[in-house]
Amino acid sequence: MMTQPTLTDVSNVVAHYLGEKWQSVVEVSAIERVFGGASRETYLIQLLVDGTTQGVVLRRDPPSSLIDTERALEYGAYSAIYPTSIPVPEPLFLENDESILGAPFSIMSEVVNAISAVATLDESGRNRIGEQKWRLLGDLAAMDPIALGFEDICRVPELDRCAIEQLSYWRQVIETDEIHPQPVAAAALRWLERNIPGPALKLSVVHGDYRSGNFLFEPEGEITGVLDWEMCHLGDPLEDLAWSLDPLWCWDTPQLAGNLLPHATAIQIWERASGLILNQKDFFWWRVFSAVKGLAIWVSSSEDFHNGAVKQSILAYAGWAMTDRQSRILLDYLSPLSQKQFGGPR
Amino acid sequence: MIPYPSSGLKMLADRVLGSVVPVLGSKFAMSDTAMLAMLMAALAEEMEFGIARRLTDIESMKTLIALAQVAGIDIPEPDSMEDNDYTLSRINDIHDAYTCAVISLHVEVENSEDFSEINRAIWQYLAASAERHKLPL
Numbered sequence: 404m405m406t407q408p409t410l411t412d413v414s415n416v417v418a419h420y421l422g423e424k425w426q427s428v429v430e431v432s433a434i435e436r437v438f439g440g441a442s443r444e445t446y447l448i449q450l451l452v453d454g455t456t457q458g459v460v461l462r463r464d465p466p467s468s469l470i471d472t473e474r475a476l477e478y479g480a481y482s483a484i485y486p487t488s489i490p491v492p493e494p495l496f497l498e499n500d501e502s503i504l505g506a507p508f509s510i511m512s513e514v515v516n517a518i519s520a521v522a523t524l525d526e527s528g529r530n531r532i533g534e535q536k537w538r539l540l541g542d543l544a545a546m547d548p549i550a551l552g553f554e555d556i557c558r559v560p561e562l563d564r565c566a567i568e569q570l571s572y573w574r575q576v577i578e579t580d581e582i583h584p585q586p587v588a589a590a591a592l593r594w595l596e597r598n599i600p601g602p603a604l605k606l607s608v609v610h611g612d613y614r615s616g617n618f619l620f621e622p623e624g625e626i627t628g629v630l631d632w633e634m635c636h637l638g639d640p641l642e643d644l645a646w647s648l649d650p651l652w653c654w655d656t657p658q659l660a661g662n663l664l665p666h667a668t669a670i671q672i673w674e675r676a677s678g679l680i681l682n683q684k685d686f687f688w689w690r691v692f693s694a695v696k697g698l699a700i701w702v703s704s705s706e707d708f709h710n711g712a713v714k715q716s717i718l719a720y721a722g723w724a725m726t727d728r729q730s731r732i733l734l735d736y737l738s739p740l741s742q743k744q745f746g747g748p749r
Numbered sequence: 750m751i752p753y754p755s756s757g758l759k760m761l762a763d764r765v766l767g768s769v770v771p772v773l774g775s776k777f778a779m780s781d782t783a784m785l786a787m788l789m790a791a792l793a794e795e796m797e798f799g800i801a802r803r804l805t806d807i808e809s810m811k812t813l814i815a816l817a818q819v820a821g822i823d824i825p826e827p828d829s830m831e832d833n834d835y836t837l838s839r840i841n842d843i844h845d846a847y848t849c850a851v852i853s854l855h856v857e858v859e860n861s862e863d864f865s866e867i868n869r870a871i872w873q874y875l876a877a878s879a880e881r882h883k884l885p886l
Contacts, residue, residue, distance in 0.1 A: 435775060435776060435777060436775070436777040437776075437777065438776065438777045438780035438781055439780075583841070583844075583845050583848070584845055584848040584849050584852060586848055586851055586852050586855065586875055587875055587879065589852045589855070590852075590855055590859070590875070593856070593859070716781055716784040716785045716788055717781075717784055719788055720784050720787060720788045720791070723791065723884055724791075724884045727879070727882065727883050727884050730879050731879050731883070734872070734875060734876050734879055738872040738875070738876060739868070739869060739872060740869060740872050740873060740876065
């Protein structure tokens with residue numbers, strides 16, 4: 404049983420695996436593991452396939468992760484979105500046989516010449532990438548998920564159950580995984596239950612983690628790959644918009660959503676692309692929900708670090724730092740004493 | 750003499766960041782080790798102040814529960830620290846018990862005009878506690 408493969412292990416397996424799949428001579432010319440908060444171990448691999456250079460990304464299930472997700476759902480989402488106008492890496496193979504690499508894995512094409520760090524952009528770049536970021540999210544919201552085949556990989560909720568089902572799911576994550584009681588999260592969960600929003604404006608594909616850092620772009624060009632679909636589901640499109648605007652993603656520059664655009668500008672772009680007009684009251688519910696969902700993810704990562712077999716530094720550090728920040732965001736949203744630094748009704 | 754644990758841990762974190770990370774061979778190893786060093790630095794701070802912060806929280810939560818009892822709200826006070834066990838694990842247990850009591854109290858008062866002052870005092874405590882425990886980044 405291969406518990407934690409070395410880079411050599413992964414290279415050998417990938418060369419043999421892809422050689423058989425493609426009936427070609429495949430060699431690995433370079434491999435590196437990618438660091439990050441992703442829910443899978445990620446490897447960037449350069450191949451020589453019958454003498455031609457090709458890059459692929461391998462994502463392997465880890466023993467512990469920030470997010471407990473279904474690999475089939477993630478791979479299915481990439482497959483469904485790939486033919487659309489939303490750019491995603493081409494999904495190549497999903498392998499559930501654990502005997503090959505010690506855990507299931509998927510392989511996708513590399514998105515070449517692309518970066519994910521928006522901090523490297525100047526103002527013009529931030530405007531360009533920001534405009535694309537929220538236009539693509541609006542485009543995704545406007546799509547018909549049934550026509551894309553998502554009913555085969557996701558549950559299809561009723562419009563008036565989208566909020567309730569998401570709240571129920573993330574409540575359970577917090578209650579199951581909290582190592583210490585979370586009084587701010589508890590207060591926020593009660594507030595969310597008392598203020599359930601109206602039915603979703605439409606049923607949409609919800610990416611589930613649409614934020615700066617989860618898409619790739621060419622430094623002087625366009626967004627070329629939207630990544631990390633492991634929390635994808637069908638639901639209210641306001642969920643993705645609220646998550647993309649969570650203050651956590653612009654902690655040091657709170658005036659710029661996702662460190663890219665003013666919040667109002669991002670919303671305008673999304674409304675134009677989606678054809679939807681957001682209801683401020685419902686949208687505030689989704690903003691509070693986003694902070695609770697974020698807190699649930701970080702509580703879960705702390706629990707993974709505490710009880711899991713593999714101690715990853717990112718689980719401990721992100722679990723600590725982000726729970727702290729999400730709690731302060733919720734205090735800002737909900738406390739009657741709040742100065743409303745992050746917005747919301749007084 | 751025993752070195753101050755927080756100083757020792759902070760020195761280790763600085764040494765890892767300054768001397769080990771730059772000579773590592775891969776981006777993954779550099780990022781992973783840098784995060785380990787950041788975790789060490791945060792733990793050094795927690796080692797120095799963690800117990801004091803929890804004790805301050807516990808005193809504040811005792812005050813909230815006393816306020817509730819005066820107002821006629823039945824919130825049982827958790828076991829306190831009569832065993833003089835000041836290990837972080839024991840303080841954490843007591844802190845958790847008081848936090849559960851405050852959550853129960855919050856449920857009782859948050860929708861009642863009669864208890865709006867206690868509700869505000871709870872929010873004030875939650876904000877002060879969050880500020881006390883925020884990670885220095």
